[in-house]
Amino acid sequence: MAIHIVDRRLNPGSKSLENRQRFLRRAKALVQGAVKKSSQDRDIKDVLEGGEVSVPIDGMDEPRFRREGGTRDMVLPGNKKFVEGDMLPRPSQGGGKGRGAGEGDSEDTFRFVLSRDEFVDLFLDDLELPDLAKRKLAEVESQGIRRAGYTTSGSPANISVSRTVSRALARRVALRRPRPEVLAALEAELADCSDEARRAELLAEIEALKAKIKRIPFIDPIDIRYRRFETVPKPVAQAVMFCLMDVSGSMTEHMKDLAKRFYMLLYVFLKRRYRHVEIVFIRHTDRAEEVDEQTFFYGPASGGTLVSSALQAMHDIVRSRFRPEDWNIYAAQASDGDNSYADGEVTSRLLTDKILPVSQFFAYLEVGQENGLSYEMPNSSLWTLYEGLRANGAPLSMRKVNERSEIFPVFHDLFQRRSQQERNAS
Amino acid sequence: MTATDQLLFRGADWDFRTLQRICDACEQVARDELGLDVYPNQIEVITAEQMLDAYSSVGMPLFYKHWSFGKHFAFQEASYRKGLMGLAYEIVINSSPCISYLMEENTATMQTLVIAHAAFGHNHFFKNNYLFKQWTDADGILDYLEFAKRYVAHCEERHGRLAVEHTLDAAHALMSHGIDRYPGKKSLDLRAEEKRAGRRRAHEESAFNDLWRTVPGGKVKTGAILDIERRRQMLGLPQENLLYFLEKTAPRLRPWQRELLRIVRHIAQYFYPQSQTKVMNEGTATYVHYRIMSRLHQQGRLTDGNFLEFLQSHTNVVFQPEFDDPRYSGFNPYALGFAMMQDIERIVTNPEDEDREWFPDIAGTGDAMGVLRDIWANYRDESFISQFMSPRLMRHFRMFHLHDDPEERAGILVDAIHNERGYRRLRRELARQYDVGFIDANIEVVDVDLAGDRRLMLRHTVVKSAQLSEADTKRVLQHLADLWSYDVSLVESDASGTVLKEYVANPRNIAVAA
Numbered sequence: 001m002a003i004h005i006v007d008r009r010l011n012p013g014s015k016s017l018e019n020r021q022r023f024l025r026r027a028k029a030l031v032q033g034a035v036k037k038s039s040q041d042r043d044i045k046d047v048l049e050g051g052e053v054s055v056p057i058d059g060m061d062e063p064r065f066r067r068e069g070g071t072r073d074m075v076l077p078g079n080k081k082f083v084e085g086d087m088l089p090r091p092s093q094g095g096g097k098g099r100g101a102g103e104g105d106s107e108d109t110f111r112f113v114l115s116r117d118e119f120v121d122l123f124l125d126d127l128e129l130p131d132l133a134k135r136k137l138a139e140v141e142s143q144g145i146r147r148a149g150y151t152t153s154g155s156p157a158n159i160s161v162s163r164t165v166s167r168a169l170a171r172r173v174a175l176r177r178p179r180p181e182v183l184a185a186l187e188a189e190l191a192d193c194s195d196e197a198r199r200a201e202l203l204a205e206i207e208a209l210k211a212k213i214k215r216i217p218f219i220d221p222i223d224i225r226y227r228r229f230e231t232v233p234k235p236v237a238q239a240v241m242f243c244l245m246d247v248s249g250s251m252t253e254h255m256k257d258l259a260k261r262f263y264m265l266l267y268v269f270l271k272r273r274y275r276h277v278e279i280v281f282i283r284h285t286d287r288a289e290e291v292d293e294q295t296f297f298y299g300p301a302s303g304g305t306l307v308s309s310a311l312q313a314m315h316d317i318v319r320s321r322f323r324p325e326d327w328n329i330y331a332a333q334a335s336d337g338d339n340s341y342a343d344g345e346v347t348s349r350l351l352t353d354k355i356l357p358v359s360q361f362f363a364y365l366e367v368g369q370e371n372g373l374s375y376e377m378p379n380s381s382l383w384t385l386y387e388g389l390r391a392n393g394a395p396l397s398m399r400k401v402n403e404r405s406e407i408f409p410v411f412h413d414l415f416q417r418r419s420q421q422e423r424n425a426s
Numbered sequence: 427m428t429a430t431d432q433l434l435f436r437g438a439d440w441d442f443r444t445l446q447r448i449c450d451a452c453e454q455v456a457r458d459e460l461g462l463d464v465y466p467n468q469i470e471v472i473t474a475e476q477m478l479d480a481y482s483s484v485g486m487p488l489f490y491k492h493w494s495f496g497k498h499f500a501f502q503e504a505s506y507r508k509g510l511m512g513l514a515y516e517i518v519i520n521s522s523p524c525i526s527y528l529m530e531e532n533t534a535t536m537q538t539l540v541i542a543h544a545a546f547g548h549n550h551f552f553k554n555n556y557l558f559k560q561w562t563d564a565d566g567i568l569d570y571l572e573f574a575k576r577y578v579a580h581c582e583e584r585h586g587r588l589a590v591e592h593t594l595d596a597a598h599a600l601m602s603h604g605i606d607r608y609p610g611k612k613s614l615d616l617r618a619e620e621k622r623a624g625r626r627r628a629h630e631e632s633a634f635n636d637l638w639r640t641v642p643g644g645k646v647k648t649g650a651i652l653d654i655e656r657r658r659q660m661l662g663l664p665q666e667n668l669l670y671f672l673e674k675t676a677p678r679l680r681p682w683q684r685e686l687l688r689i690v691r692h693i694a695q696y697f698y699p700q701s702q703t704k705v706m707n708e709g710t711a712t713y714v715h716y717r718i719m720s721r722l723h724q725q726g727r728l729t730d731g732n733f734l735e736f737l738q739s740h741t742n743v744v745f746q747p748e749f750d751d752p753r754y755s756g757f758n759p760y761a762l763g764f765a766m767m768q769d770i771e772r773i774v775t776n777p778e779d780e781d782r783e784w785f786p787d788i789a790g791t792g793d794a795m796g797v798l799r800d801i802w803a804n805y806r807d808e809s810f811i812s813q814f815m816s817p818r819l820m821r822h823f824r825m826f827h828l829h830d831d832p833e834e835r836a837g838i839l840v841d842a843i844h845n846e847r848g849y850r851r852l853r854r855e856l857a858r859q860y861d862v863g864f865i866d867a868n869i870e871v872v873d874v875d876l877a878g879d880r881r882l883m884l885r886h887t888v889v890k891s892a893q894l895s896e897a898d899t900k901r902v903l904q905h906l907a908d909l910w911s912y913d914v915s916l917v918e919s920d921a922s923g924t925v926l927k928e929y930v931a932n933p934r935n936i937a938v939a940a
Binding site for chain 2: 003004005006007009011016018019020022023024025026028037060062063066067068069070071072073074075076077078079080083084085086087088089090111112113212230261298
């Protein structure tokens with residue numbers, strides 16, 4: 001009896017993918033909560049990493065009729081000292097199950113890994129991504145085409161004549177296809193020959209050669225080679241994102257959290273469009289400094305407020321590291337809107353002369369108190385200033401935000417506005 | 427041939443030619459020396475990821491789509507990645523041909539072990555054990571699963587994924603109560619089952635005529651109320667197969683929902699023998715692989731090194747931690763089964779006085795394989811243990827029996843230990859642990875109030891005062907009520923008929939909304 005052995009390794013794996021998606025769909029609310037929680041603890045760049053989330057299992061369990069309690073009889077191995085009639089003390093509470101508390105924990109929740117796309121989708125989904133922006137985010141990099149060797153199938157337009165002929169030649173040589181000269185020589189000899197026996201011999205030889213020529217065609221379908229092209233992502237220009245934030249004492253944790261979420265979205269957005277995205281964090285009080293993300297969001301600072309210092313710092317960094325010809329420059333500024341009165345003039349000049357001309361996009365996000373209403377926020381000094389600039393035609397986008405839930409709509413709005421501006425500009 | 431030529435392989439690497447040689451060598455031993463009778467074998471090499479896939483759909487190569495399989499996958503993948511769980515070396519499917527999956531990561535020795543274990547041990551057991559013969563249809567299962575997969579997909583297309591999901595959720599919740607426990611009607615013929623479903627669907631489609639909807643209905647006959655006995659008889663009550671009962675009598679289920687219940691029921695039934703023969707099945711496979719591997723080594727077809735590698739895996743598999751070991755989680759079916767098979771071999775070939783007294787029928791008869799084959803064919807775990815667990819083995823495992831009565835303040839009673847007085851009691855209690863009739867809650871449909879509010883009445887007969895867990899029960903009953911579309915009540919009562927607890931569930935409207 002022959003035993004059948006099959007190699008299934010090349011079969012597509014992840015037959016469970018569909019089931020997994022169904023599970024995610026079903027557990028969406030739970031997973032979303034977990035994603036939200038985990039994105040709070042993440043750095044901006046890590047948003048795109050995907051990762052482990054834990055989901056409480058009780059929302060997802062499948063009930064069965066189960067019996068519990070009652071008298072129990074069990075036969076166990078490994079008796080060392082008991083004799084019939086012994087009474088053993090019960091293990092401490094827990095229905096005599098004797099399970100440690102640690103074990104219960106691991107059964108209550110289980111952790112599993114989300115892929116990058118699953119994570120980003122859920123992350124964006126949480127922010128109620130409208131369709132328009134989704135299309136934008138999903139936009140792939142433009143594709144280029146390059147030669148990539150030869151293939152045995154393709155369209156006639158791509159036949160590579162030289163490659164095909166050289167293969168045909170190799171085949172003809174290998175199979176010893178008679179050359180036309182040989183045949184011609186024999187036929188010439190036949191024409192001149194008068195000896196009957198020799199003629200018959202020649203005729204037979206010619207016939208054989210002709211048959212062989214027929215059997216071994218000049219070009220066989222197996223010789224044909226097509227030029228192969230493959231698509232490669234075209235290197236897309238790089239982008240730099242400036243995160244400017246006022247960190248003076250008036251900025252609360254809530255405000256920073258709002259800003260962080262906005263930056264995260266901006267980063268995800270840019271990351272999907274550009275191959276390289278740099279982030280520069282600039283925080284300022286009355287002086288500005290470039291810092292790392294940790295310091296940016298969590299480092300303490302205090303002092304007066306001079307917005308121009310941050311803009312100046314950004315300008316310096318652009319000049320030294322990011323040539324506007326090579327980089328797409330984005331900036332998002334978050335502030336509670338307080339600025340010293342004297343600084344207005346400098347800020348306005350810096351923006352109109354230095355910053356806005358080199359920026360693709362400049363967003364100003366005015367963050368408010370928790371539980372406040374954004375339309376009730378009085379216009380701050382900075383807001384009034386920017387408003388004035390915008391009235392003069394500066395490409396500035398500005399929004400007020402109080403609640404986390406407003407972040408996405410605002411983000412969406414800003415980007416819509418930007419494309420309009422672009423259209424106007426062109 | 428020199429001795430080296432006889433080696434099946436060298437080192438740890440294998441290729442497909444090696445696998446073929448291994449299969450041939452195993453087959454020779456299995457057939458000629460052990461007298462095994464197996465389904466044709468098909469061996470499939472898969473990756474770790476595919477193994478995880480197979481795990482999450484109860485080991486089956488194809489299965490309908492459902493979120494709970496995705497959940498199991500996520501769960502298992504997570505524990506696999508964390509290293510909490512190793513993957514099984516093999517999965518074997520009770521089908522003809524018998525399909526064994528081998529992981530590509532296994533060494534050549536492991537592949538030999540796995541082939542001997544699955545393709546010959548399990549395979550022989552599947553083909554010959556009476557439960558599998560009675561309840562499963564090895565020829566039809568793969569086609570039936572293919573049909574089930576197509577049918578579920580078809581239903582999702584027609585009736586919406588959500589409606590199908592609700593029905594399957596409900597069916598899964600009742601799965602363990604969708605089994606016929608007693609043979610009677612006829613054995614399963616899944617191919618005919620599939621054809622029948624197709625024919626019925628075709629008939630429904632061809633016979634559908636919207637005109638019938640407009641035919642005026644006559645007055646419903648309100649004949650004399652059937653007496654209770656007759657009514658119950660007509661409904662086939664009491665009925666412990668809840669899925670079967672719903673499929674046949676739930677008043678408002680759509681035909682496709684009935685078919686889904688049927689599919690889940692058939693699959694539950696298909697796996698029923700596996701749950702009753704865990705110890706025997708694994709014991710058989712382990713015994714067979716041990717015999718085959720030892721023989722191959724004896725024949726000089728395995729090197730000493732490879733044989734040592736095998737022995738190490740084998741020892742791990744049959745390791746039985748003691749009750750106070752942190753690794754203890756009940757009897758290891760491999761350890762218990764293998765020890766019993768070996769013990770039987772000893773009793774048959776080399777018995778002591780005690781064995782002659784306990785096992786007069788088999789002690790010293792000499793043909794170990796003959797006796798084992800007979801046992802493999804005709805027993806399940808419960809009857810196997812209750813008849814073939816020897817005193818010697820109970821001493822070997824140093825078994826003892828605990829009786830835990832929550833009413834007893836003083837603690838847990840040691841009721842029997844491995845001595846003359848205790849052997850029979852130990853054996854009886856251990857066998858009981860494997861009695862599925864005893865493990866699963868005894869829940870029956872007892873009546874339907876057809877004249878009244880059509881309430882479905884169920885009863886749980888409480889044994890050893892173990893009641894149902896409340897939270898779970900409520901949710902299962904909710905599913906049940908959704909399928910039945912009228913109220914459902916469940917009464918828990920003890921053997922004397924005293925009611926301990928009563929549940930009532932009202933249907934939500936989702937199940938029939940499709």
